[in-house]
Amino acid sequence: MWPVHGCIFLLLICVGTAAVLEHCVQAVDTAYGYITFVGSQPKDVWHLRCQNPLRVTSVYAASEVYCNPSENVAGQAWLTSSCQEFAGLELIPREQLATNLTDDAIRHMRVVAFGDISRREPVNFLVMLSSSYFERAFKTIVTWETQVWYNHAFGLAMYAFWGGILALGILHRSIQYTKHPCCDWEERVSSSVTAINTPFQKLYNWVRTHLVTPSPLPFRGCRVLWWSLPTRMQTLVILLCWVLNIVLCAVMYNAFPGNLYWSDISSQLLRYIADRTGIISFANMPLIWLFAGRNNIFLWATGWSFATFNLFHRHVAWIATIQAVIHTLLYLVLFIQNGNVWKKLQKPYLLWGTFGMVAMLLLWPTAVDLCRRRTYETFLILHVLLATAALVGCFYHTVIFEGNQYWAYLWPAVGIWVVDRFLRLVRVIHCNFHVHLHPRKKLRVSASTAFYDEAADVIRLEIVPGSPLLRPHAGQYYYIYQPLRLKGWENHPFTLGAWSYTAELPAPVAQDNPIADVSRVPLLVDGASCQYQEESRDDQPKLRLIFWIRPFDGWTRHLRQQCLRRPSRTIAPDILLEGPYGHEFPLWNHESVLFIAGGTGIAAMVPYIQDHIARSSTGESATCVRDLHLVWTTRQAAFIRDLVTHELRPALARNDFHASFYSTSAPKDQRYGEENDPDFGPGGLPANKDLAITNGRPDLQTLIITHAHEARLSDSSAIVIICGPPAMADEARAAVHLAMRQGYRDLHYVEESFSW
Template sequence: MIAARHLLRVFLTLVSLFASHGLSNTIAVNQECVSAVFGIIGGLNFEGVGYGNYYLGLCTNPLKTISVYANSKTYCPPADLEPGFSYFGWACQEYGGAEPISQADLAANLTIEAIKGFPVLDQADSNPLINLTTPILITRDWFDLGFRTEDSWDYEARTHRAYGFAMYGFWGGVILIGTLHRLISVINERRLPPSSTDPEDTGRADSREKSASGTQSNAYSYSRITKHLTIPSALPPFRSQLLFGCTIPTRIESFVILSYWIISFVLCCVNYRPFNGNLYWSAMSPQIWRYVADRTGIIAYANLPILWMFSGRNNIFIWLTGWQFSTFNLFHRHVARVATLQAILHSIGYTAFYFTSGEGATISMSFIVLFSFSWFRRKIYESFLMIHIILSVVVIVALFYHTSIFDGQYDPYLWPLVAIWSFDRFLRIVRVVYCNLHVQLHKKSLNRSIAAISYDQDANIIRVQINTHIKPRPGQHYYLYQPFRLTGWESHPFTLAYWSQSTESQHRGQAGAPATGSTTVGSIAASSKAMEGEYLMSFWIRPQDGWTRHLRDLCLKSSQVPATSKETILLEGPYGMSEPLQKFDEVLLIAGGSGIAAMVPYVLDYISQASNKSSRTRIRGLTLVWSDRNRAFMHQIAQQELAAALTLNEIRYISESTDSISATGSLTIDTGRPDIPTIIERAATAATESGSRLAVMTCGPAGMSDAARDATYRAIRTRNSSIEYFESAFGW
């Protein structure tokens, strides 16, 4: 406990030292003495210029200015006079709009003999303080009280700002650790030489590599440690599934979130210096209310740029750390909750003083958090998103208005929000233009993307096929817009399921056209103006409510079979990153329902790399497990997109039940649900016996994903084998 307190003290000290170099409008320690003097003198009334005007009197009334200089020379250390008078001059210009009378102009009144002749006033002398006619000195006790008041106020101001900076220090440390983890992982992976892709070569490749190098052993141990933090849920088996409507993080995510909550709570509670007799507020209660209100308000402001940054699609930290958007979205929600709670405490504290316009921002933030709970996000996502954006704008405007009286002091917290939001929206527009318009200078043509949509009632699947010049990769997802709808600003994320490269000959209907997944859709796409070198991207969508149901209804209006429609749909992307499955010896893909869309690109990518002699893929065997209630959809994908894969012996399939395993390339569909834990257990056992590295990847319903995650972690915990878990899922 003592060690923990010591570490906390060291942390807070470092934060204070770091922040003190970047704070504006903060008094330095060697300026406090003079500031305390003119704080007391400024409250007195002298005859002449500036009577009743605080700064005008301090800076331009000779009696008052002489009193400031005289008391400063009497009570302040000589080393503090020059910086203190410099601050005095700055305050006169900033707040009084006037230059202070210089010491040179008042030199005759500031000699030692002249100062000794000034009357000395005590704080209790109320009558002489009404209308003073000569320069004065204050008593030592009065000065000491004023200095303590000033010192406490300045200490709190520096501490508030420093603890606001602590939020950047915390999340900066988290991002740095994540970046270093990714860097170490990449280095470790590159040190592994490619193994043979020959299925007959089942030697203990990984074991040989570990024994050959102590470095590999260290990397293996490091990997084992991180997997115990990154893979298991904090409350197994819940991760993709909700527990009482709440998202359950992994262990490492839970540690980060819990640490953030604890640090935020502690920083709002420690290092206050109230005392009886304070010249600003004599009682301790209003001092505490004011300090708590300022502390929570400033930390809430400091959290806002983090909150906005973590919410964006174009988040550079995703690339640096390799974390999924869902991880940052999880952090985003907790930062929002902490900032909102701090804003509420800030408003309560100031309400004890006086009602302020900041309550509007606090109320808006509270509603944002309320409407961000999982029920709203999942049931009425588009309405949630619109409410979220509108209330966010209200928050920014209200906060600018709330702190306008501070002459831009808090703008450095607020303008980054505008910049982050504007930059993210600008990049979205750039992505949309880049994805959907293709300029071919040598042909002097401008091509745009056209979408062909079909709906198969038997498979209950919508296929959206769009031509683009962007080269696709596995693991990518795109946001789709239908711009000419009333709600054309809405965007909907979908995993890229399949693609094929287009050529002019193929679009003229000649032989060699790529498999499109639907003859009708293929003919519609072929009639578009897709040019050589472009790609036909396919998205498989299971219709639910909202926009997906709208697409289905558009197709059903057609008289063609299958139901088709030709619409203007815009792409925005690509987002997401390919998982490094090619670095593993064995790959187990587990899909549920339309989650097969995330797996097909990896299967086809493996086929492409396996046929390329220069490829560095390590994969010797790939197993696909796919469970779906709709057999028609499974047959359709097997006969079209996966047709080439079914002919390879290196790819094994398990569909619907664990009894239908084929090593010859054929596909058998049975009834029942696959036993995910048993499948992973068998794969882990085989990988351990052969010394192989195993990758397990899932995409599907929450229950299936959580079962796979839990089973993978149990396999890692019980076996000394190299297993990694990947999950393809959107985090809203």
């Protein structure tokens, strides 16, 4: 999209340069538009301009007097092409009228000023414009053409602004991935002392400390009532975007008395501002669709989350909507001033424009967080329908313009939407379907099981994707469909919690047998303790993706009800995956890591722990991480016990991993891991691990300050990764900001998406 609009901008400059030469003849032609010559019907405008001898001769004569040769050539070429393009007429050649264009004939023409001849009185003689009349017409044309150029140039300024913001994001991501590798302590100390004194490092640390990390407001977190506030850096970007749009809609207007099109200043300003707001609103359209897309390439290039781009999407959409409303209202005022409101409003292109504006306006309430969370499916359907209606209305609103010039802002939005939908389909096919060619053709499709643990109030969804090409990584998430439902088009994003390789997806035992004892079926099963039978269909290990879903409303509640209908609380739903999306943060570039998880936010942490174990097994050069500490708070202790027994068990056996568990519903402190604890497999867990589940919530500020202090003493690069409810994220963010203000600069904060 950026190269396309860059070419348009260069084209505007070239066209603007060429149009300067045409302005002279355009001014002459415009001035004669206020004089009626005999020989043509009043409504036959193009025949009058191209074929009426009196008018054409007068235009040639005035052009000889007021325009230089180069302006004459360019202007008459423009007039000739206009007659051919818009009316299919030939302009009377100058040679055919040469007898009336001699110097003597021109001197004897009647000179008229503006208003000397009424438009209602046709004249049967040649007319020469007075110098004041020409200058007035010329200033009118130049002012109008300049305003048109400004409108398009300021519209394209939106792409320059966002291009600069995205370039900074790409640069920041490059810095993260090109950070110095692990080195000896002495070498690290000397490099740190040298780097911290460089101006760039000082600026970078100041930006991280005061703009990137802290909450937008110093006295509260990122959520006020039903509104989610962005971070301070995001707030600055959004504020600059609003200011830029307001300024560009309010400056560079040249209104003057005596304008031929609109005689009074107020009418000129109304028209200019109405056009400016409409064009910039159109220019924002591709940005709205780009920032809303799942397959936005800048998600990968910048490393920013989908939530960040969705935030930009909403604000750009609000700006474009306000501009569209102003555009509509100002034109309505102009129609009222001209006294032809009803006649104008009956024109189809105005009805379509109003239709598109109303559709955009109706989209506004659906962007509120409260509306999206409580009625997501309804929000999604309305959002798609209203967005489509707005785009269609914009197309038909501008169909009357020459060459459909404003469609250059609309087609990129359509293209972005089509490409995004196509790539979604490609991802669905890639994840779920695979054709085996050997030894015989066989279609392999994704298979899944879902188990609802009532004690943990979590659904464990295991999916063996049909494609053997998927390579899971930390930070990934997938959109999940249940296509055989009545609302099979609905899809919801879930973070990939863990993965393993098995011979085949477990088949549930006696899931329809009400006598079967399922009280001991664990939520998180593995090969050692699973009460499932396996059917080996081929020798190649299959990837098993694991998702932990907290049921609330909508589809998740429906999935829980499906599980509850079975005695085993286990079903085999038809599930399709779309993905993977998301990116892996380069955790391996930091020595000390603090994970903070709330509830099912643990899904964002386990993959990083698995990745660390895998990298550690390949050698010290693969990771810088020397210490990991997990702090996990959840309501149900059963959820903690299941993960400690299975997914977290390999990590808990390591000396470089430590965990603290908190349950907000546990009646008292509980300790697990002893040999006689039935929740653990034979042999229990390492005796040197403190596996207490503490009742209540952790003191995140103390934990984070301590983490930063210990990393500082060992001169380590530290990072805090959090995935949890907004209140928990706010507390962690404030603690990290406090630590950075206290002098620890090499502390990084990463917030994974918890609620989409």
